[in-house]
Amino acid sequence: MSEKNRSLNGVITPQRKNEFFKSVLGFIRKNWVGFALIAAMFAVIFILEQILPSSSMLFVVLKKGAIYALVAVSMNLLNGFTGLFSLGQAGFMLIGSYTYAIFTIPLEARDAVYQYFNGGIIKFTVPVPVALIMAGLAAAIFAYLIGLPVLRLKSDYLAIATLGFAEIIRAVFQWDKLGPVTNGSNLLKRFPSFSSTLYPFFVSGICITIIVLLINSSYGRAFKAIRDDEIAAEAMGINLAKHKQLSFTISSFFAGVGGALLAMYQTTVQAAAFKSSMTYEILLIVVIGGIGSVTGSILSSFLFIASSEWWLRFLDDETYIGSFRVPLLASGFRKVVFSIVIMIVVLFYRQGIMGTKEISVDAILRFFRKLFGKESREEAA
C-alpha cells in the first residue's frame, strides 16, 4: 500500500498516508468486513441449527433476543437519541402484533379462531412481508395521532401520558364490541410463524440498519440536537414539533414490526400479555445497554433475554442441597433479582454497558491496526 503511495506521489506525507489509509479502511469496512461478519454470523446460526436440537435454550434466547433488540433500539431512538421519555412501547407492539395476526390468519382457520364472532369480519389475508409492514404502519399511524397532543408534554408528563395510552390500547383491544376484528379477549392463533432463528435476525437486522442510517443522517443529528438543547435547536431552525413527531412515529413503526415478530415467535397473541411490565423490560434493556447506544441496546437485549429465560431460571426453582433447602429461591425471586439489578445500574452504572459509545467494525479494525502498527515499528527497530 505504502509502496504504491510512494511511486504515485514521490514523497509520502504522514497526513496523506493517514488519509489514504482511512479511505481504504472505509472502503474495506463498507464493502466486505461488515458483510463478512454478518454472513459469518448467519452461517454460525445456520450450522448451530443443524447440530443442536431445536429445543435448545440457545435458540429461544437468540430468537427473542433479536426481537427485543429491535424494540429496544426503536425505544432508544426515541429516549436516547431524541430525548423523549416515552413508555408506550408495549402499546405499539400490541398494535403491531394484532395487525399482523389479524391479516395473516388463513381463511380456513378463521372460523375456529373467531369461534365466538362468526369467523370475524375480515375475509382476506395478505402475504407475511406485507403484513409485517402493515403492522409497522398501523403502529406508526396510531403514534402519529397520539403524538399530536401528547408530544407537547415534556419528560415525566410525556412518560405518564404514553404509559396511559398503552394501557388504554390494551383495554380497547380486549373490548367485546371489537371482537369481530380483534377476537375480544380471546387468543389469536394459527397465523404463519417462523421456525428458523435466521428469520428474526434477518428482519431485525434490516430494521436496525434502517434506524442506524436514520441516526447517522442529518435527521439523526437534528434529533440529537433536540435532545441536547431544545431552545438552541429551535434557534438553529429545527422545527421541534415536526422532528419529535417524526422520531415518535418512526420509533413506533419499528416497535410495531417488533410486535409482529413477537407474535410470530409466540405463535399466539393476546392483548392481556402486553402489560406495562413489558415496556419496563425494554426500558431495562435500554438502560443497561446505555441510553444512546444502538450496539449497547442489542448487546444488553441478548444478555437480558439469556438471563431471564435461561441463566437465572434456577432462581425460581426450589433447590435442595441434600436435605437443606436453599433460602429465597422460589417462584418470582428472579423478578426480585432483576429489580435489584436495575437499582444497582441506576445508582452506580448510569452509563450502562456502552454509555453512548458504539461497537463498530471500524473500532475493531483500529484496534488491530494499532496492534499491527506497533509490531511493524518493533520490526523496523
Add this chain to the structure above:
Amino acid sequence: MLRITDLKVNYGGIEAVKGISFTVPEKSIVTLIGANGAGKSTTLRTIAGLVKPRSGKIEFMGEDITGKGPEDIVARKITLVPEGRKIFPDLTVLENLKIGAYLRKDDITDDLNYVFDLFPRLKERSWQLGGTLSGGEQQMLAVGRALMSRPKLMMMDEPSLGLAPLVVRNIFEIINEINKQGVTILLIEQNANMALKVADMGYVLETGRITLSGTGAELLENEGVKAAYLGT
C-alpha cells in the same frame, strides 16, 4: 436592513418590552446595552421568532417578518447566538457546526473551512464533544455554528458572559472580523465598554424602553451612560 417599529412583547406574564423602535443598517454593528431585565434578550428572542410579539412590526430587507417561526427566520438568513452559548454538549464540534447549516441544502464545505480558518482551535477539536470544550471555545463554537447558516444578520446575546477578559477581547476581535466580511451584527451586552467600542450605533434599554441612542463613540462619552454602565 432590520427595522423594528413600536415592538411590544409580553414575556412570562409581564410586559418585558414596552414599545421600542430601532433600526440596524446593513453591514453595521449595532448594540443594545442595558441592565438585567431591561428587555434586551426578549427583543432578540422575538426577532429570532422564539417569542411572539404582542404588537409592533419587525421588517427585514423590506419584508414584514413579524410573528414568523424560527424556521422561517433562519431561512431568511437571520441567526441567533443564544445567551449562555447553548452549544450541543453531546454532539461533536463538527456535528454542532453541521446543525448550524441544518436548513441549507447546498454544499457546506467552504463554510466549514471558513469557520475553521476563523477558529483554528475548532478544527483541532472537531471530533471532541462540544461539552468538553472550555468556555471560550464553546463561545467560538456558538459563533461558528451561527456562521454556518451563512447569515446576513447575526444576533449575539451576551457573547462575553462568563469569559475571561483576554478571551472577551478575542471574541470582540472576531466580531469585528466577521462584520468586515459583510455580516451585519446586532449585539447585546452588559459589558457596555467593549460593546460600544466596536459598535457603529448603540441603544440604551431601560425597563423595556429605549432611553438613549447614538453612535458608539457618543454613548461612550455620555455622562449618564458612564455613570450607569461604564462605572467611570
